[in-house]
Amino acid sequence: MNLPLQHLPTTPVAMYRAIVGIGMLCALLIVGIYQATAERIAENEAQALAEAVAAVLPTAQVLRSIAVASDGGIADVDASLQKLPAFVGYDQSGKLAGVAITAAGMGYQDTIQVIYAYSFSDSAIVGLRVLQSLETPGLGDKIETDPNFVANFEQLDVSLSAAGNELAHAVETVPNGSKEHPWQIDAITGATVSSEAIGKILDTSAQQWVPLLVRHREQLIGAPEPVEN
Amino acid sequence: MAQPTTNQFIKGLWQQNPIFVQALGLCPALAVSNSAINALTMGLATSFVLLSSGVIISSIRSLIPREARIVSYICIIASLVTTVDYVIKAISLDLHKSLGAFISLIVVNCLILGRAEAFASRNTVGKTVLDSAGMGAGFTIALLCIGVIREVLGAGTLFGIGLFPDTFQTWTIMLLPSGGFFVLAFWLLAIGLWNDARERSAKTAEETA
Amino acid sequence: MEIASSPHVASGASVDDIMRNVVYALLPVVVFAVFAFGLSALLVLTTAVLACVGTEYVLNRVAGAPDTLGDWSVVITGLLYGLTLPPGLALWMVAVGGIFGVGVGKFLFGGLGSNAFNPALVGRAFLQAAFPSAMTTWSPAFLADRFAHISSSTLAFPFARPEYDAISAATPLSAMKFRDTGTDPMELMLGLTSGSVGETCAVLILVGGIYLVARNMMNWRITVSILATVATMTLIANTLAPGEYPQPMFMLLSGGLMLGAVFMATDPVASPITDTGCWVYGLLIGGLIVVIRFWGGMAEGVMYAILLANAVSPHIDNLVQPRVYGSRA
Numbered sequence: 001m002n003l004p005l006q007h008l009p010t011t012p013v014a015m016y017r018a019i020v021g022i023g024m025l026c027a028l029l030i031v032g033i034y035q036a037t038a039e040r041i042a043e044n045e046a047q048a049l050a051e052a053v054a055a056v057l058p059t060a061q062v063l064r065s066i067a068v069a070s071d072g073g074i075a076d077v078d079a080s081l082q083k084l085p086a087f088v089g090y091d092q093s094g095k096l097a098g099v100a101i102t103a104a105g106m107g108y109q110d111t112i113q114v115i116y117a118y119s120f121s122d123s124a125i126v127g128l129r130v131l132q133s134l135e136t137p138g139l140g141d142k143i144e145t146d147p148n149f150v151a152n153f154e155q156l157d158v159s160l161s162a163a164g165n166e167l168a169h170a171v172e173t174v175p176n177g178s179k180e181h182p183w184q185i186d187a188i189t190g191a192t193v194s195s196e197a198i199g200k201i202l203d204t205s206a207q208q209w210v211p212l213l214v215r216h217r218e219q220l221i222g223a224p225e226p227v228e229n
Numbered sequence: 230m231a232q233p234t235t236n237q238f239i240k241g242l243w244q245q246n247p248i249f250v251q252a253l254g255l256c257p258a259l260a261v262s263n264s265a266i267n268a269l270t271m272g273l274a275t276s277f278v279l280l281s282s283g284v285i286i287s288s289i290r291s292l293i294p295r296e297a298r299i300v301s302y303i304c305i306i307a308s309l310v311t312t313v314d315y316v317i318k319a320i321s322l323d324l325h326k327s328l329g330a331f332i333s334l335i336v337v338n339c340l341i342l343g344r345a346e347a348f349a350s351r352n353t354v355g356k357t358v359l360d361s362a363g364m365g366a367g368f369t370i371a372l373l374c375i376g377v378i379r380e381v382l383g384a385g386t387l388f389g390i391g392l393f394p395d396t397f398q399t400w401t402i403m404l405l406p407s408g409g410f411f412v413l414a415f416w417l418l419a420i421g422l423w424n425d426a427r428e429r430s431a432k433t434a435e436e437t438a
Numbered sequence: 439m440e441i442a443s444s445p446h447v448a449s450g451a452s453v454d455d456i457m458r459n460v461v462y463a464l465l466p467v468v469v470f471a472v473f474a475f476g477l478s479a480l481l482v483l484t485t486a487v488l489a490c491v492g493t494e495y496v497l498n499r500v501a502g503a504p505d506t507l508g509d510w511s512v513v514i515t516g517l518l519y520g521l522t523l524p525p526g527l528a529l530w531m532v533a534v535g536g537i538f539g540v541g542v543g544k545f546l547f548g549g550l551g552s553n554a555f556n557p558a559l560v561g562r563a564f565l566q567a568a569f570p571s572a573m574t575t576w577s578p579a580f581l582a583d584r585f586a587h588i589s590s591s592t593l594a595f596p597f598a599r600p601e602y603d604a605i606s607a608a609t610p611l612s613a614m615k616f617r618d619t620g621t622d623p624m625e626l627m628l629g630l631t632s633g634s635v636g637e638t639c640a641v642l643i644l645v646g647g648i649y650l651v652a653r654n655m656m657n658w659r660i661t662v663s664i665l666a667t668v669a670t671m672t673l674i675a676n677t678l679a680p681g682e683y684p685q686p687m688f689m690l691l692s693g694g695l696m697l698g699a700v701f702m703a704t705d706p707v708a709s710p711i712t713d714t715g716c717w718v719y720g721l722l723i724g725g726l727i728v729v730i731r732f733w734g735g736m737a738e739g740v741m742y743a744i745l746l747a748n749a750v751s752p753h754i755d756n757l758v759q760p761r762v763y764g765s766r767a
Contacts (some may be wrong), residue, residue: 009292018293022301027307033312040319048322108735132326175618190574192615193735398528399601402568 046185049079052089053100056117056127060089060097066220068208074216086209088220089117096120096221098214102131103205107197110134112143115199116153118210120217123160124182125171125202128153133194140194149188149195159204165211175197237356241363247340248371248413249420257331258372259409267327267389269369274317274332276365277311279341283349283361291349301343303336310335340368364409375412379403409412453463453550456655457510458473462665463646464517464701471635475525475543475577476584479635479692485529486520487513489536490557497545515540518701521560521636522694522741523565527600528594531569535561555748559741566741572600576632578607604751607632610692612737614684626691647700657704659713663720664699664727665690671728683732695727698740708748714758715751722754723747 053063066069066086079085084104089097098120104113113132114124130144143149161168169183173196179186185202187195213220247253254275262268285305286293293301318325325332335341344364349357350374380386383403385393402408472480494512498505508514519539523532539561544553566573577589591600610621610631625631629639637643650656666734668689689695694702703709703723710719723743730739 010296014292014294015297016401018301019304021292022289022304026304029308030311033315037315039423041322097407138353139297190571393597396595396598398531398569398572398594398597400568401570402564405567407567 004005005202021022031041040043049085052115052129052131053089055129056115057087057089057098057100059091060087060100061092062090062094063087063100064090064220066099069214072212074212076217084113098126099220101209103201103207104132105197105201105204107133108140108191108193112194112201113196116202116205118158118206120213122155123151123158125206128198128202135191135194140191142188142191143194146188148186149209152179152185155182156185156202158210160211160214164214167203167207167210171199171203171206225227238363238366241360241365241367243367245364246367247364247372248368248375249416251340253343254338254368255413257334257338258368258375259406259413261328261331262372262375262379262409262412263404264327264380264386265373265376265381266324270317270324271328271331272365272369272372274313275335275338275340276307276362277313278335279344279365279368280358280361281309282306282341282345283357284354286345286349287352287354287357293350298350299342300348302342304352306345307336337339338341340364342370364408371416374416375409378412378415379408383408386412441458453511454509457514459650459653459655460701461510461517463649464514464521464636465646466642467521467636467639467646467697468517470629470639471521471525474579475630475635476581476637477524477587478577478584478589481529481588481592482523482525482527482532482635483517483520485532486536487516487524489533490516490519490540490561492670493537493540494545497541501545503549509550512540512544515544515557518697519561521697522558522562522634524573524576525579525635526575526589526591526593526600527572528598528600530594530596531565531572531600534568535560535565538564538617539556551707552701552706555745556702558608558703558709559700559745559748562741563745574612575602576604576609578605578632579638581629609633609737610696611687611731613730614688615737620684620688621684621692622689623691624636626688631692634694634697637697640691640696643696643700657702657706657709657716659716660704660723661699663717664695664703664724667721667724668695668728671725675732689728689731691729694719695737698727698744699723702740703744703747705748706743708751710751710755710758712755712758715754718754718758719747719751722750 002047050063065077065079065082066074066088067077067082077085079087084102086099086101088099091097099118100115101118102113102115104111106112111132112130112135114128114130114191116129117127118124119126128150133141133143135141135143157169158171159168160166167183169181171183171185173185173187173192174180175192176187176189183225185195185199241247243250246314248255248258252273257271257275261271278434282302282305302386309379310333314325317328344361348360377387380388380403381392382400383398385391385399400408403412448471471483486676490512491507495505495507497503516536519536520532523535532577539557539559542564543555543557544550547553547555572591575591577591589603591602594600610626610633613619613621621631626638627640629642631638647656647658647661651658672683672686672689676685699720703720710716726746727739728741730736730742
């Protein structure tokens with residue numbers, strides 16, 4: 001029932017015509033659809049990030065995106081260009097509310113990405129939300145749902161050592177039920193690997209960010225510049 | 230053939246169902262069928278690419294030299310997949326995240342290139358539309374068959390709506406890739422048994438006649 | 439070259455004769471399980487056996503195959519399967535795993551003599567993947583009211599999430615892995631710890647094994663090979679880093695190792711038939727167990743080790759078989 005393949009005799013001209021023609025058509029199609037959807041996609045992405053920041057820094061009204069500058073200080077940047085953006089949040093009266101920092105690291109199956117809030121007044125992590133994880137359903141994904149585990153991050157101590165260049169106590173994950181100090185994370189029974197991954201991600205990120213933030217606090221307190229969008 | 234037109238469409242649904250009979254495109258079928266909405270989105274996205282690539286290829290088939298046909302088909306398919314990728318991102322980021330890399334991987338779904346090579350490049354646009362629509366619908370239905378079972382058992386919901394009281398025990402395995410294999414095997418078994426039974430009754434009917 | 443069909447035993451005893459003796463060998467383990475975990479364990483074991491026997495009966499009827507209940511093999515599958523489950527597991531889950539183990543693990547492969555995997559472990563592996571949290575919640579042994587009270591988790595309504603009324607206990611292995619606490623080998627030996635229904639008392643399992651070996655009804659090479667591999671590897675690891683890895687005695691007596699090495703890995707159908715093959719097979723299982731327990735995400739790895747080795751056992755036979763003179767590779 002199929003017709004035989006009916007094709008042109010192969011000449012260089014026919015080849016060029018077909019491939020270049022199809023290539024141009026396809027390029028037009030992709031550019032067109034990109035133009036049509038780019039704005040909507042950017043909106044979606046900004047909204048998703050804003051929701052995550054709002055979840056960990058509920059009092060923040062105005063956000064300012066920062067990154068580590070090449071000279072080791074802090075610089076204002078465009079968040080959409082950052083792999084792991086960080087945001088300084090200011091409340092309604094323009095007072096510094098805290099910093100929301102994204103961090104990532106290896107979990108049990110794949111990279112876990114989280115966003116956490118650092119509070120200057122408490123010298124502590126005061127909120128955590130998992131942005132992306134592929135942990136085992138029913139076990140590892142409890143890092144998002146287990147109320148006891150989530151409670152670890154209501155007030156997780158990340159105060160600095162006397163020298164001010166590192167945390168006084170490294171953030172560490174301890175076996176379930178043995179949390180004694182405010183810088184320890186009580187692990188989930190049966191999901192030790194995922195729990196430890198969170199501890200490690202937070203420790204690595206906080207060791208880098210907290211000393212930097214404290215050192216440059218003056219720079220952050222100043223009235224926020226108008227934020228784009 | 231008595232009714233060529235309807236047959237072009239129907240064959241994709243049953244006798245030549247892409248998943249249950251031809252076993253084509255199993256990778257996305259197993260990977261993203263862990264919920265009904267994922268299965269439906271994946272099915273529709275694949276159907277769209279199948280249908281539009283079929284139409285384009287069959288309408289320009291006489292312009293494509295034999296030696297350049299695969300590269301031309303892939304080029305067209307890849308552009309259409311990129312389109313679908315952007316559109317899904319614009320509709321919902323969450324949906325895009327749960328389908329992950331599998332949207333981009335529609336490009337290498339052997340079902341699409343297979344239909345382009347075996348059907349669209351040799352048939353008229355009209356026939357190709359029927360064939361692609363049938364194959365796409367068959368693929369979507371098969372994905373839904375798997376996705377519904379996995380979501381109901383694995384999460385206790387259907388299209389995100391809770392079906393059971395809170396005490397329902399979810400079957401974690403259904404959300405894992407291994408659950409996809411088991412459910413697919415279950416459907417293949419059920420369809421095989423049903424075909425066997427039908428053949429047997431047809432044979433007895435023949436003998437008695 | 440013709441190879442005798444399994445079960446490969448020297449005594450020439452018939453299948454049902456061997457199987458009946460395996461049931462005798464398991465009896466002390468079963469009695470101790472009920473003694474240690476009470477009514478819940480009795481219900482788990484009964485349900486496991488009924489689910490396996492029932493599945494075999496129904497599938498045989500459906501397929502029009504001859505009835506095979508008389509050879510006792512499915513009873514053993516049911517018993518072994520029940521012995522590997524946590525004592526407080528919901529009975530409906532026990533039934534699901536039993537149906538899956540016999541239906542998929544045995545029947546789909548062609549029934550007795552053709553199963554590539556140990557059906558009891560197939561059922562357990564399915565449950566482990568389907569209900570990971572129920573399969574790792576252990577009720578303590580020797581609860582005071584164990585003969586008067588059935589745990590509410592055991593009686594959970596079908597498809598409902600089990601509610602646990604006793605505080606869950608840690609198995610010796612999970613205690614070692616996640617809390618760095620060891621357990622006295624004497625307690626492990628006598629079965630005073632928590633764990634799966636039938637895995638806790640190492641002594642009784644060994645006694646059952648010795649009985650079968652004495653009657654020439656079990657391939658002791660596999661068991662010895664597994665135990666020796668685990669002991670040697672642990673000894674090396676323990677000598678190199680004593681603080682990090684446990685003593686060989688602890689490894690041998692804890693978890694499902696004894697039960698697995700004596701009754702599971704020796705499944706005559708899913709294990710190799712040549713003697714050299716048995717040694718290699720045991721080496722593989724022992725090595726995998728140590729690797730999973732030391733470096734894996736899970737506390738226990740006996741089940742996966744045996745299932746993996748089941749999968750390669752025909753290849754082991756092919757590799758170690760002496761080539762017949764004059765044949766080509």
